[in-house]
Amino acid sequence: MATITTMDPMQPEPFQVREVSKETPDTFTLRLAPEDSIKESVFQPGQFSMLWVVGVGELPISISGDPFLHDRLVYTIRSVGQATHSLVNQKLGDSVGVRGPFGVGWPVEAARGRDVIVVAGGIGLAPLRPVIYSVLQNRKDYGRLVILYGGRSPRDLLYRKELAKWAHSPETQVLVTVDYGGLSWRGHVGVVTTLFKYSRLQPGRSVAMVCGPEIMMRFVIRELEGQGLSYDDIYLSMERNMKCAIGFCGHCQYGPHFICKDGPVFPYGQVRPLLEKYEL
């Protein structure tokens, strides 16, 4: 494996906040651009950055933007604690330190010629959005695109306008469900696994990419297996706390894997023996 020897991966680059948009009551999307404007920001779908707010802290956040736009890095962040709260409250022109991109991403290349099934739960749609952009950008290189998305309630759904738009793409099926519906919600109510029965999957020619809370991913994988997908055609994005993001601090170890450098995306076959181990 080639050793990376370029600029110090422990030093953040200053990026500026160019846009902040509210997705849900507690989730915001930030668009960042490097202060050094000639720098290109390139990433693979599924990779993440370490975002640093001076005086507050640093966190791993998945990149959720369009991988074909190199003048920016986009992140969808849910405010759940002090650091994320600070990030989502950044104002236009504020500075955020960015390290990365890090990690192994989704098999966008390997999925060429096949149907792509994207199964997302909650904020899990954010790291999968770059996959959707990639497939739509090179539409003829892929088969059918099936997007199954589950959220807690209608107001917690991300990217609703885009979901509606994607549903109108050729050979694309978008199904959305919520755990708790309100009276004005006329969509599905129930967990995301209940969407499988309405989807048209061809297991032999599909690659599935799954992201969401661990419990949700385990149930979804069971469904995918039931549909006939093999372990090597199912990919998931794992999560653990990270500090260095370069495989040295040891915190993100999951069995023998360093989630920061061997993941966060893993083929199911690789993590299958680990997923159901309590306190691994």
Place this chain on the structure above:
Amino acid sequence: MESLEHIIAGHPFFAGLDGGFTNLMVSCASNVRFEAGTYILKEGDAANTFFLIRHGKVALEIFAPHHTPIIVSTISVGEILGWSWLLEPFQWKFNARAVDDVRAIALDGKCLRNKCEENHDLGYEVLKRFARIIEQRLDATRLQLLDVYAVRR
């Protein structure tokens, strides 16, 4: 336009059941429609019919005092609506409201119930199929209960 017989015989729920039985079901089946907003089933009513949804979405709901109705799940195309007709006290526990215009095949649960009492082999086959549906709904409900998207503090 598919015939009732075709639809029933082809539905996974009825697969493997003997031809004579399918004919019986067809003779007790009818096409039904429900306008969006109307109630297909009401909590507390006698449960003698079940439905095979052909078009539209149905919300399973429950009322609570000083609370708008809570939707616990939706059931849509290809799914079976209603199992309370199979077991005592043969009473609906939830309301089922048509979210969209719904087209369904209504099947005579009472008739099927009696046949199952007479013919236990048939009864076992029917119960197995319903057990499968109940299992799936139970797993889904448990996962829903876990509230996996909630913020833990």
Place this chain on the structure above:
Amino acid sequence: MAHRPQHILGAAQLGKLIELVARKGYQVVGPTLRDGAIVYSDVQSIDDLPKGWSDEQKPGHYRLKRRDDEAFFGYTVGPQSWKKYSYPAEVRLWSAERKDNSFRILNNEEKLEHPRAFLGARACELAAIAVQDRVLLEDRYRDPIYERNRRGAFIIAVQCTQAAETCFCASMGTGPQVSGDFDLVLTELLDSKGHRFLVAAGSERGAEVLSELEVIPATGEDRQDADARVEAAARQQVRSIDTNGIKELLYENFEHPRWDNVASRCLTCANCTMVCPTCFCTSIEDVSDLSGDHAERWRRWDSCFTQNFSYIHGGSVRTSTKARYRQWMTHKLASWIDQFGTSGCVGCGRCITWCPVGIDITEEVRAMRGGGKNGIP
């Protein structure tokens, strides 16, 4: 050893060796006596060395013992390892200052003034350095601090001629015979023929130093003498780990009752990870001054035994002692092999000696294989 030209250095010349190496610009660090232990510190002359001292080690037990001779290296290993220097406990990675609405990294990380000379590196320690090399220099990223500290170091290895009760390097294939990267290697000989060292160079710069010392060629008898003592050290070892299939053993026994057993004793004090020469886990901490205008990023040793070492939103992943001990041992002996191609353990025995309740990793492995102490699994 037989293939290297061996020489004899009189014990009185050891001081000259230290001086010589220091004159070449290396800050010599080596064994010294402090607080009832042999710890690594600056060595200016042979007077700083623990002449005539040995150590007695058992599970949860370490005592210095006076020898009946004046050997300089008559001990085995102390609580510290060379990672104290190559992978220091606290390192400032960078500092930054606020500038307008942005920040600027000031590239002023501590520069190593003098490269160091490690005096007295044992076989297990050299093996540990090789293990850390693989982790920190030969994987996807390279740690520039470790690289600078380690590559710059002049290593004077010392062959072990005795083993402590807690040593098990022989079974781990890491000693007591020195191998790997070193500049000079010494074997202390103390008998009727006098107090002297068998010395050989392991590198060009080692050979250069050797050429400036007063040495005479070693005889065949000297060499045999030295080899015999190292072999004796191997035979003296009472502990061992059977490493056959150890990866599978640990992977397949995630739910072995022995984990509950060790968890009832382990205090999660993290001593084992502090003294282990291969443990590399760290924490990255950002600190800033009160004005918030100046920030620093520090790297500090951390331990997988801490409660919040591994967590996801919602809480710790390994809340129980059982989970954390299991993580440490499985990583050290099994996952490390999948990660880096070698075991993470070099058999130095420090974790056994320095565990306050005397947990013995060799015994834990044995118990997992089904042959516990007194037959209790």
